[in-house]
Amino acid sequence: MACDNQGMKSLQQLLTDRLTAALGADPELRPSTKPQFGHYQCNVALRLGAAQGRPPRQVAEQLLAQLNLDDLCLPPQIAGPGFINLTIKPEVLAQAVGDELADPNCGIPQVDAGPVVVDYSAPNVAKQMHVGHLRSTIIGDCFVRVLRASGETVIPQNHIGDWGRQFGMLIEQINDEQLDLDALDLAGAEELYLRANAHLNADSDFADRARARVVALQGGDPATLASWQALIDLSAVGFAQTYQRLGVLLTTADLAGESSYNQSLAGICADLEARGLAEINDGALVVFVDGYDAPVILRNSAGGYGYDVTDLAALRQRIDDLGAKRLIYVTDARQHEHFMKLFAVARMAGWLPETVEAEHVGFGMVLGPDGTPFKTREGTAVHLDDLLDQAQALASEEVAIAAIKYADLSTQLQKDYVFDPARMTATTGDTGPYLQYAHARVSSILRRAEADGDVVDDANAQISVLIEPAEQWLALSLTRFPEAVADVAGSLTPHKLCGYLYDLASQLSSFYEQCPVLKSQGPTRTSRLALCRATQRVLAIGLNLLGIRAPSVM
């Protein structure tokens, strides 16, 4: 079998190991920044030269004299002030691509470091999903896919807003209107929400009744609880419809709403008081955190619990009950400080041990055409379905969803961006549709070959001919897929995977232009078909990791 450990090591890792052994230190091997510098470059001679007061080129020569890379590389070149440029031998590239194609994980290193909890999406009950939920849902879904592909055990958690004062007015309005909740959908619930809110503002008697209804809900009154549960259930149906349209993996099984932590809130407060961390300040129970003026508020002066303590309870449950070794929170960047304080309190309390990693991934805002936060003319948040409709007016659903996701994931997450359907759905350049097209084109070649009886056998495919530069660069790109995925799993930066796939698609297009596949003969044809198959597979898997479908036909 080709897929022993050695075979599954990346070329960069193989070279790094060799250089490390010869050098006794990190050789700082990197992919070359330009084609004329070969495939990989090593810059360590410059650092060592400066430290030792020797000419860097001399250091480089000495290093090269101490090792033999002939089995992997063409003769190394020393360039410029002392860079070492390495070019992989074509047969080594070919073997690496073949190994990747034969590997069920496509070469992606598999590590299971204990459960990873990803907290994302988090819409509110009785309200349709809106623009504010788009990014969390897309980004969180990408994380789940990438981490799972990396071998991790991932537990998605959809922390929906299913508790709070608004349920008093909602249920009171339901009762006033004698609404049949079985006949209500999520859009109808949102209209109910608006009516209830207007009623609340206009009628002080209603406001009093709404407050009393909150007390009844908290007290566990059966009829009130039944209405509350019905609102949650119908909301979950609405959320599931949007998730399906978006093509994200979340299901109702991943729901872990705020209310599920209600019974632990008092205990959280008591524990923090017992540890001497919590104190009464201005009538509220709070914890002060070094470096922040405003404290974490556990219990407000009216005796009520807020999101701080709910998030603490959720964090504790995820570590103690779900066994999480890594916590990832995907929310907008404005909540960054909240999570930093949350993690600090959890560390102080000993609930978040050093062995558990907690990360907040904050993303920028989705802006409207005018460059300000996307609002309707009435000043409310734009519904998510309306956003999807805007893109689908310009492309099929499959392409439109790809376009939106790619646009969202392809730049650094913390940046704001303008929701521009025309730019997103463009079929040229660095877009989702272009990547889908590249996949469809290569699929077309393989389909035609298949019609001729030429089916690539992934487990035994032979890439025997890599002569043309376009073939070699395509092969090199393919070998870099596993480390691109591993990088994103660690750094939670999807734009790097987007960049990788765009580069791969570009290499494919060049290859496509310069290297005829179906018109070639013998081993060249067999080899190029295998290269096409490997590219098709990496594109399909890579797009899937972004949550983007890879059509064979467009």
Added chain:
RNA sequence: GCGCCCAUAGCUUAAUGGAUAGAGCAUCUGACUACGGAUCAGAAGGUUGGGGGUUCAAGUCCCUCUGGGCGCGCCA
């Protein structure tokens, strides 16, 4: 006032402290009537917001200034 984030070509943007800052869009010029032209090849376009500093080497690290976004106790 304190804190976090951002600033790169006309526009959208990439770049683990490494070589001449890399792409896409738009613009201009080419490509055997095309294994899918939704493509490819090329040209032009940059004082990386300003100023200091560290370093053999700075878009990247440190300081400072400017401009923009956001957050700062009982909402999430």
